[in-house]
Each structure stands twice: as C-alpha cells, then as structure tokens.
Amino acid sequence: MARPISEKPIALVTDRGGHWQNARMLFEQVGQTPDWILTTWGPEVPVLKKSGVGVVVLPYLFSWLGKQRLLNPFKVLYQLVLAFYWAAKIRPYSVVSLGATDVVFFCYAAKFFGAKVFHVECMNQVWSPSITGRMLYPICEKLYVQWPELLGSYGPKAEYGGWVLSEVA
Amino acid sequence: MIFVTVSTGHFDPLIATCCGLAHRYRFFGQIGSSTAIPNFEFVRTMTPQALEEKMKAADIVVSHAGTGMLSLLYRLKKPTIIVPKQMRYGEANDGQVELAKKWAELGMGILCMDVEDLDKSITAATKMKFDYPVFPSLGIRLRQHLFA
Numbered sequence: 001m002a003r004p005i006s007e008k009p010i011a012l013v014t015d016r017g018g019h020w021q022n023a024r025m026l027f028e029q030v031g032q033t034p035d036w037i038l039t040t041w042g043p044e045v046p047v048l049k050k051s052g053v054g055v056v057v058l059p060y061l062f063s064w065l066g067k068q069r070l071l072n073p074f075k076v077l078y079q080l081v082l083a084f085y086w087a088a089k090i091r092p093y094s095v096v097s098l099g100a101t102d103v104v105f106f107c108y109a110a111k112f113f114g115a116k117v118f119h120v121e122c123m124n125q126v127w128s129p130s131i132t133g134r135m136l137y138p139i140c141e142k143l144y145v146q147w148p149e150l151l152g153s154y155g156p157k158a159e160y161g162g163w164v165l166s167e168v169a
Numbered sequence: 170m171i172f173v174t175v176s177t178g179h180f181d182p183l184i185a186t187c188c189g190l191a192h193r194y195r196f197f198g199q200i201g202s203s204t205a206i207p208n209f210e211f212v213r214t215m216t217p218q219a220l221e222e223k224m225k226a227a228d229i230v231v232s233h234a235g236t237g238m239l240s241l242l243y244r245l246k247k248p249t250i251i252v253p254k255q256m257r258y259g260e261a262n263d264g265q266v267e268l269a270k271k272w273a274e275l276g277m278g279i280l281c282m283d284v285e286d287l288d289k290s291i292t293a294a295t296k297m298k299f300d301y302p303v304f305p306s307l308g309i310r311l312r313q314h315l316f317a
Binding site for chain 1: 238244264267309316
C-alpha cells in the first residue's frame with residue numbers, strides 16, 4: 001500500500017548498481033526514506049515497488065552498438081518528456097541526486113518547478129569530477145563530494161560531507 | 170577459499186587468470202556474464218544475502234572495484250584484492266580505477282591493476298594487515314539541508 005506523501009516531498013534520483021547502493025546507504029544515514037525514487041531499471045525495482053515508496057523507472061539515455069556506448073536521441077527525447085511530466089506531478093521540495101547522466105534531466109525539470117537540488121558525487125569520483133556533477137553544479141544548492149581531494153574541482157557550493165558508508169560491522 | 174566476484178558484468182581476463190591458478194588455490198567464482206567458463210566451482214549471479222555469506226566464509230575476496238561490492242567488503246572487514254575493470258579488459262571506461270587506487274592507498278585492500286599480478290597479490294594478502302578507517306557520515310550533513 002502506498003504511504004502518504006509528506007508535506008515536503010523528497011525525491012531520490014539515481015542509477016542502478018553501485019549508484020543505487022550508494023543512495024540506499026545515504027538514506028540509511030539520513031534516517032528517512034525518500035517519498036519518490038526515480039531510477040533506471042535494475043533488479044532492485046520490483047522490490048522497491050512493493051515497499052510503498054513511489055517508484056518511477058527512467059529509460060537509459062544510451063544504447064549499445066557492440067561494445068560502443070552511444071547516446072540515443074530517441075531515448076533522450078523520451079526521458080526529457082518523462083522528466084518534466086514527473087517533476088510536475090511530484091513537485092518535490094528537495095531532490096537528492098546520486099547517479100549517472102540519466103538523472104540530469106529530472107534534476108533540471110524539478111529545479112524548474114522550484115525544487116532544491118542536492119547532488120552527491122559517487123564514491124568512485126576520487127580525483128576527477130563526474131560529467132553529471134559538472135552538469136548539475138550550476139543548479140545545486142549543495143554538491144557533496146565523498147573525498148576531500150575532489151573539492152578543488154568545484155566551486156564554493158561543493159562540500160566534503162564524509163562517506164555514505166560510515167558504520168563498520 | 171578465495172571468492173572471486175565480478176558483479177553482473179563480465180571480466181573474462183580475471184576469470185581466465187584464476188583458472189590458471191586453480192591448481193594452487195581453491196576458488197569460488199561469481200562470474201556474471203563472463204564468457205570464460207571456470208575450472209572451479211562458480212555461479213553467475215547471487216542474491217545479496219548469498220553474496221554476503223560467501224564473502225564471510227572466504228579467506229580472501231578478489232573483487233572488481235564497484236562501489237557496492239567494496240562497501241560491503243569494508244563493512245565485513247574482509248581481506249580484499251581489488252582488480253578494477255578497465256578499458257584494456259573490454260570495459261567502456263576506466264571509472265573504477267580511481268576508487269581502486271584510493272582503497273589501496275588507505276590500506277583497505279591490495280590493488281592489482283594487472284591480472285597477471287594476481288598470484289603475487291594473493292601472497293601479499295595473506296601477509297598484509299588491512300586497515301578500515303572510519304569516516305564522517307554524509308547523510309547527517311545532508312539531513313540538515315533537506316527540509317530547511
């Protein structure tokens with residue numbers, strides 16, 4: 001059963017795999033489940049859909065030609081439309097982005113509708129900023145890096161906030 | 170037992186190297202979509218619970234440098250050899266290399282950039298004292314701003 005949406009809805013937008021793992025751990029630390037999760041298709045999606053959280057599956061922006069990854073203009077257009085549709089419907093108060101390029105359109109669409117956007121660079125980005133981080137920095141309230149070495153690549157809105165994984169079993 | 174895990178993707182050079190060492194070490198493989206068929210016990214995919222149990226049971230884990238996998242190994246404090254997937258091994262990019270190097274720099278694993286060095290890395294892993302530093306919680310910082 002879907003749970004009631006909070007007064008200040010939080011949307012998490014992320015990609016499958018390691019990005020999703022990072023996002024899940026981040027929200028464990030936050031101590032709250034997001035009201036909406038927007039993600040690309042992965043084995044986590046059917047489980048999420050049963051959890052009562054609003055789940056939106058975004059299409060990948062890329063297609064594979066053999067071992068070559070190419071930006072697919074049809075998927076780009078489709079995702080752009082979806083991003084504005086869902087941003088208008090959800091009207092998130094805050095958006096937390098932790099993901100690959102697939103999250104960018106939704107963040108811009110949500111910003112258009114007044115949301116505060118927070119981007120968290122994935123743990124993989126130690127010395128080099130991600131393309132997603134560079135695309136989202138202009139619209140972010142804050143951009144969090146997980147390694148202090150990365151701060152020099154961004155401006156004053158970037159902060160080192162520690163790790164999404166802080167507990168040792 | 171040495172647990173070799175490559176997640177859902179492929180990592181044929183690593184699996185092939187383990188095959189060459191299987192007469193000396195007891196491997197168990199989670200090989201994803203690799204096309205190399207191991208000469209040791211293996212599965213293609215595992216549930217998160219089964220993966221964690223197999224990691225706990227292993228003496229050493231040989232893992233690619235995916236964030237999910239390394240995070241789990243950090244939580245379990247498991248001796249780890251990190252072999253990042255790289256373009257020269259058929260990956261689309263070298264996105265795992267930075268994290269693999271950083272992980273090793275902090276003493277949380279042994280970096281193995283070349284699968285040919287796996288044997289040496291296994292020997293090193295049996296002697297090394299691994300370190301697991303604790304970091305601040307990013308979520309606590311984020312929470313202060315989410316509803317402000």
